[in-house]
Amino acid sequence: MNAAAGPTLVYVYAVTPPAPVLEGVLAHLTGVSGSPVTLLAPSGEGSAPVAFVVSDVPYAxxxxxxxxxxxxxxxxxxxxxxxxxxxxxxLAAHITVLPLRMATLYQDRTRALQALQLQGQEFATQLARLSAHTEYGVKIYVRPAAEPDPAAAPAPATPGKAYLQARRAHHHAREDHYRQAQSAADRIAGIAQDHAAQYVRHAPQSGPLAAQADGENVLNYAFLVPDARAEAFQAALHEVAEALPGIRLEVTGPWAPYSFATASATPPVPPGSPMA
Structure with missing residues (x-):
């Protein structure tokens, strides 16, 4: 449904360079509230080469x-x-983009332009940092330890001993899977140092989505990877997953660089820093 007539606010999605390629992209794009998406760029000499991608949305x-x-x-x-x-x-499929938080709003376009001009140089610096880079998500899951098969073990003297042996074997298998998760984290740290520009550690996934997953999510990273290194980065992660059967490695992306463009409880850090 299109935005209703009447007073409006300016909704800002992202910052981009004001490139000609955006004219064709935005012409067919619909945003929140069914509103058309347009480019808002400052004019005049001395302005930083940045623009807001915006929609007019109903004030009500x-x-x-x-x-x-x-x-x-x-x-x-x-x-x-x-x-x-x-x-x-x-946008990210065509140009470098600096995503902004959902519901970034200004009273009108004049105030949006004032903010853009005030922060223009900072935005330009961030866009230069993100240029030719893409975000990838990497999650490490500890697989559930299989319940031991009592028939496969030597018959104990009593049923009580059989139970204790089974629980001990299960505990050891579970501990082994956690050791593999730590080994995976160590290997990924080396991969990040070779292939990634920055990383962010997010909180492990929890709630309904985690309950549906195959295993416990123990580590949750986002990596900012130069496009020229993306193939090698993913191939190295695949080798880690194959070498450690007790864990599951989930790699997602490519994404727009959300984790490296908005405020985060854990700021981006360079590769080589401790990942624990």
């Missing part, structure tokens, strides 16, 4: 007091997040 739906209720509506939140990320991922 996006005013601060309304957003407090909107963010409690999970269906609305999911639809809005999908629209927001679709814009960013579409």
């Amino acid at each position: 739906d996006w005013a601060e007091d309304m957003l407090k209720h909107r963010f409690e509506d999970l269906r609305w939140l999911e639809e809005t997040a999908r629209a927001h990320h679709l814009v960013i991922e579409t």
